[in-house]
Amino acid sequence: MAIQYLILLSRQGKVRLAKWFTTLSPKDKAKIVKDVSQLVLARRTRMCNFLEYKDTKIVYRRYASLFFIAGCSSEDNELITLEIIHRYVEQMDKYYGNVCELDIIFSFTKAYYILDEILLAGELQETSKKNVLRCIGQQDSLEDMEIFDGGKPPSFVSRDEACGRWCCDSYDEQRREIVSGPRPGIGQTSTQHWEESEP
Numbered sequence: 001m002a003i004q005y006l007i008l009l010s011r012q013g014k015v016r017l018a019k020w021f022t023t024l025s026p027k028d029k030a031k032i033v034k035d036v037s038q039l040v041l042a043r044r045t046r047m048c049n050f051l052e053y054k055d056t057k058i059v060y061r062r063y064a065s066l067f068f069i070a071g072c073s074s075e076d077n078e079l080i081t082l083e084i085i086h087r088y089v090e091q092m093d094k095y096y097g098n099v100c101e102l103d104i105i106f107s108f109t110k111a112y113y114i115l116d117e118i119l120l121a122g123e124l125q126e127t128s129k130k131n132v133l134r135c136i137g138q139q140d141s142l143e144d145m146e147i148f149d150g151g152k153p154p155s156f157v158s159r160d161e162a163c164g165r166w167c168c169d170s171y172d173e174q175r176r177e178i179v180s181g182p183r184p185g186i187g188q189t190s191t192q193h194w195e196e197s198e199p
Contacts, residue, residue: 002021002072002073002076002122002123003021003070003071003076003081003084003122003123004020004054004056004071004072004073004087004122005018005019005020005021005022005032005070005071005158006018006020006021006029006069006071006088006115006119007019007033007036007037007067007068007069007071008063008066008067008068008069008104008111009037009040009066009067009068009069010066010067010101011041011065011066013037013041015033015037015105016066016101016104016105016114017108017111017112019112019115019119020034021119021121021122022183024033027147029033032071034080035053035070035129036058036071038051039042039051039058040058040060040069040144045062049061049082050078051077052074053071055073055074055075056071056072056074056075057071057072057074057078057081058069058070058071059072059078059081061082061085061086062074064100066101066104068085068088070084070085072122074156078135080124083130084119084173085116086173087118087127087129087135088115088118089113090103090129091114091117091129091132091133092111092114094129094133095110095114095133095136095156096110103120110136112187113136113139114132114136117131117132117135117136123183126195130163148187154191158174191197
């Protein structure tokens with residue numbers, strides 16, 4: 001069971017995300033995207049979600065304004081591929097809260113992270129939703145650490161000399177403390193949490 005590519009396509013035919021698990025030239029990729037998008041966009045709602053394209057099977061499913069299109073080998077089970085697409089959408093929905101096309105456009109790196117946790121070289125790698133969310137949360141915490149450790153902190157953030165913690169001045173001159181470490185919860189895009197501290 002190997003998926004060769006996964007393409008997220010808008011109703012207008014714009015590619016929102018494309019992941020290739022086989023080595024192809026840019027010209028071949030562009031031809032596949034063009035041909036597959038024409039095939040899928042021309043189909044009516046009540047038509048079958050499986051179709052054949054050259055020596056591959058195209059499995060697609062529409063969620064709101066996006067088409068999730070997977071290309072797999074002709075021997076693969078279409079229903080498993082359809083379930084992988086659905087699992088990917090569920091994971092993104094849990095991570096973003098209620099995922100929409102704009103989330104994928106403006107935060108496409110997270111969409112790729114989630115896909116990379118689910119699929120490895122086109123094969124299903126992780127089926128546990130909790131494990132995928134945990135790994136994405138760890139990646140978020142690493143990114144947050146890089147912001148403060150690798151670069152200069154923002155101007156509104158300063159280190160409290162008394163306790164050595166990062167603090168942020170609020171509008172009413174009270175101090176707010178950044179509590180570091182992962183925070184459990186579905187739909188949070190950051191693993192750091194702001195808490196009110198004693199003035």
